[in-house]
Amino acid sequence: xxxxxxxxxxxxxxxxxxxxxxxxxxxxxSGEFLTFLGPSGCGKTTTLRMIAGLESPSAGDILIxxxxxxxxxxxxxxxxxxxxxxxxxxxxxxYDNVAFGLRYRKCSKDEIRTRVREALRLVQLEAMEERYPAxxxxxxxxxxxxxxxxxxxxxxxxxxxxxxxxxxxxxEDMRLELKRIQRETAITTLFxxxxxxxxxxxxxxxxxxxxxxxxxxDTPQVVYNRPTSRFCANFLGNANVMGxxxxxGEPGAWRVDAGGREWLSASTDTWRQGESVxxxxxxxxxxxxVSSVDGEVGNALQARIETVDYLGMSARYIIRPEQGETLxxxxxxxxxPLQAGTWVRVWMPADDVILxxxxxxxxxxxxxxxxxxxxxxxxxxxxxxxxxxxxx
Amino acid sequence: xxxxxxxxxIRLSTIxxxxxxxxxxxxxxxxxxxPQQFGGFPMEGVSLRWYRELAENQAIRxxxxxxxxxxxxxxxxxSVIGVLASLxxxxxxxxxxxxxxxxxxxxxxxxxxxxxxALLLFLRWLSVPxxxxxxxxxxxxxxLPFVVLVVQARLAxxxxxxxxxxxxxxxxxxxxxxxxxxxxxxxxxxxGMVFAFTISFDDITAxxxxxxxxxxxxxxxxxxxxxxxxxxEINALGxxxxxxxxSLPLIAGALARRFARG
Numbered sequence: 001x002x003x004x005x006x007x008x009x010x011x012x013x014x015x016x017x018x019x020x021x022x023x024x025x026x027x028x029x030s031g032e033f034l035t036f037l038g039p040s041g042c043g044k045t046t047t048l049r050m051i052a053g054l055e056s057p058s059a060g061d062i063l064i065x066x067x068x069x070x071x072x073x074x075x076x077x078x079x080x081x082x083x084x085x086x087x088x089x090x091x092x093x094x095y096d097n098v099a100f101g102l103r104y105r106k107c108s109k110d111e112i113r114t115r116v117r118e119a120l121r122l123v124q125l126e127a128m129e130e131r132y133p134a135x136x137x138x139x140x141x142x143x144x145x146x147x148x149x150x151x152x153x154x155x156x157x158x159x160x161x162x163x164x165x166x167x168x169x170x171x172e173d174m175r176l177e178l179k180r181i182q183r184e185t186a187i188t189t190l191f192x193x194x195x196x197x198x199x200x201x202x203x204x205x206x207x208x209x210x211x212x213x214x215x216x217x218d219t220p221q222v223v224y225n226r227p228t229s230r231f232c233a234n235f236l237g238n239a240n241v242m243g244x245x246x247x248x249g250e251p252g253a254w255r256v257d258a259g260g261r262e263w264l265s266a267s268t269d270t271w272r273q274g275e276s277v278x279x280x281x282x283x284x285x286x287x288x289x290v291s292s293v294d295g296e297v298g299n300a301l302q303a304r305i306e307t308v309d310y311l312g313m314s315a316r317y318i319i320r321p322e323q324g325e326t327l328x329x330x331x332x333x334x335x336x337p338l339q340a341g342t343w344v345r346v347w348m349p350a351d352d353v354i355l356x357x358x359x360x361x362x363x364x365x366x367x368x369x370x371x372x373x374x375x376x377x378x379x380x381x382x383x384x385x386x387x388x389x390x391x392x
Numbered sequence: 393x394x395x396x397x398x399x400x401x402i403r404l405s406t407i408x409x410x411x412x413x414x415x416x417x418x419x420x421x422x423x424x425x426x427p428q429q430f431g432g433f434p435m436e437g438v439s440l441r442w443y444r445e446l447a448e449n450q451a452i453r454x455x456x457x458x459x460x461x462x463x464x465x466x467x468x469x470x471s472v473i474g475v476l477a478s479l480x481x482x483x484x485x486x487x488x489x490x491x492x493x494x495x496x497x498x499x500x501x502x503x504x505x506x507x508x509x510a511l512l513l514f515l516r517w518l519s520v521p522x523x524x525x526x527x528x529x530x531x532x533x534x535x536l537p538f539v540v541l542v543v544q545a546r547l548a549x550x551x552x553x554x555x556x557x558x559x560x561x562x563x564x565x566x567x568x569x570x571x572x573x574x575x576x577x578x579x580x581x582x583x584g585m586v587f588a589f590t591i592s593f594d595d596i597t598a599x600x601x602x603x604x605x606x607x608x609x610x611x612x613x614x615x616x617x618x619x620x621x622x623x624x625e626i627n628a629l630g631x632x633x634x635x636x637x638x639s640l641p642l643i644a645g646a647l648a649r650r651f652a653r654g
Contacts, residue, residue: 101561
């Protein structure tokens with residue numbers, strides 16, 4: 001339709017010998033809510049700071065509304081930024097904080113007044129004009145920061161983990177609030193987070209980042225259900241990732257050997273017999289209610305529950321099948337979770353058995369891969385240090 | 393509640409230390425109200441005689457005004473240079489930063505006598521005569537480290553995202569400095585100015601080297617007077633200096649708190 005709101009062409013950033021952002025090519029559509037999701041040190045903050053003009057890329061071009069902005073200083077880029085700690089000016093009232101950007105935009109006093117009031121109404125803080133930031137709660141400061149960023153009518157709204165400083169309940173409220181405001185203002189928004197539930201709940205599209213690269217860029221549903229890399233599978237939700245080998249079959253019905261068992265997969269890709277693959281089975285996709293299974297269209301197995309991790313709405317079980325490696329399974333809990341030691345029959349639809357090129361999965365013992373939880377995934381590589389340096 | 397012998401001894405020794413430190417100062421202030429020429433204790437009455445004489449003493453009045461002006465100018469020049477230097481050191485990367493940082497602070501480490509002679513010799517070598525400007529330059533030199541240290545500490549604690557937020561909202565670097573950075577480091581700048589003023593106001597060692605023949609500051613004037621006789625005027629002058637050097641930081645502190653509140 002229209003030209004992209006933001007376009008990154010071969011963006012690359014290094015600090016000395018340390019690469020913070022490998023190469024990123026992507027476009028953000030006008031009005032889109034796009035999330036950069038990844039563990040700390042994956043380069044998402046560096047990417048955002050380059051778009052903001054707070055860092056300059058070592059290579060590549062950044063285009064905002066079709067205009068190359070590499071050499072445009074930040075104060076001429078017309079961006080709204082909400083910082084992780086809000087960065088409200090402590091020596092200015094809420095009103096003056098929000099009005100700050102308008103004073104550099106040739107607005108009359110009356111216009112400033114109208115627009116500040118309007119922005120404060122949008123974030124539901126009309127009554128707080130005279131207060132100072134120190135007298136506001138975390139959620140209120142967050143709203144002021146948002147009002148200050150959108151009152152200037154920016155071409156782009158950049159949100160750097162804005163919810164991470166709030167406590168859990170408030171965070172979920174602000175999530176809805178933020179989404180509502182973004183929809184009402186229709187400002188193209190880039191959002192940074194390491195929290196998968198925020199990303200899934202708020203985004204039009206998610207860019208999953210790891211090691212300075214965008215691993216997958218797609219809608220939340222696709223990224224969650226059809227990960228295109230082992231990293232994405234592990235980072236969003238809980239997945240069993242196993243190194244395996246194609247035994248036989250055809251597109252739509254493959255048989256693979258992985259984790260000491262044969263799996264049926266409905267993967268539509270083409271594989272050679274004997275080819276190494278990564279087999280990904282989401283812990284949440286296991287079905288426990290075996291009575292609903294008709295026929296043998298899938299993977300049924302008998303297993304004993306080894307450990308139970310009660311999570312409230314659901315429980316995370318480590319199950320040991322009659323044969324093969326242990327698997328991780330997440331299932332809804334009505335009142336009581338199943339007890340350890342119980343024998344269950346579980347079923348995994350062939351549709352949900354994902355086959356990927358093996359990547360480095362063969363380097364891992366299948367059992368370790370199966371146990372790799374998102375917490376492990378966040379404990380990632382050494383460039384943490386480099387990005388920290390760049391952000392500080 | 394702790395009434396053991398140990399605690400009583402500690403209390404006693406604390407009081408003794410304070411008496412030792414402050415009694416001479418109290419004596420100076422009290423004696424400044426003594427009407428007698430060669431007075432000691434016990435005093436025979438209270439009078440403002442020496443303050444009156446002080447006020448009429450042309451040499452002292454000019455010394456006081458020299459000291460005040462010198463202190464004020466030192467404070468202003470030191471804090472302007474100090475703030476700029478701190479900003480450069482804390483917000484920019486450039487070659488030789490470590491060296492410049494150390495050099496700026498080094499006057500603290502060098503004995504004042506050495507500094508005094510060095511600057512004098514250097515200017516003699518350049519054939520620049522001693523003057524008020526030289527004295528001012530010297531005082532800026534010895535007070536600058538204090539301003540730099542205080543302001544640098546404040547800048548280090550000031551998160552950069554305030555400035556980044558201001559810039560993202562459309563303020564250019566200069567506007568950002570005056571609307572955001574400077575107000576937020578103002579308490580430190582004021583503290584630095586007070587440091588600079590009091591150090592300049594009290595300094596005698598280096599001042600003796602740098603002052604030109606006709607110029608006297610309060611400390612050098614007192615020094616000169618002491619060489620002739622011990623006049624009770626000195627007590628009054630001393631008391632005045634005590635009042636100035638104590639009240640100034642207090643006033644500045646109160647101002648800084650008001651600034652900080654906005």
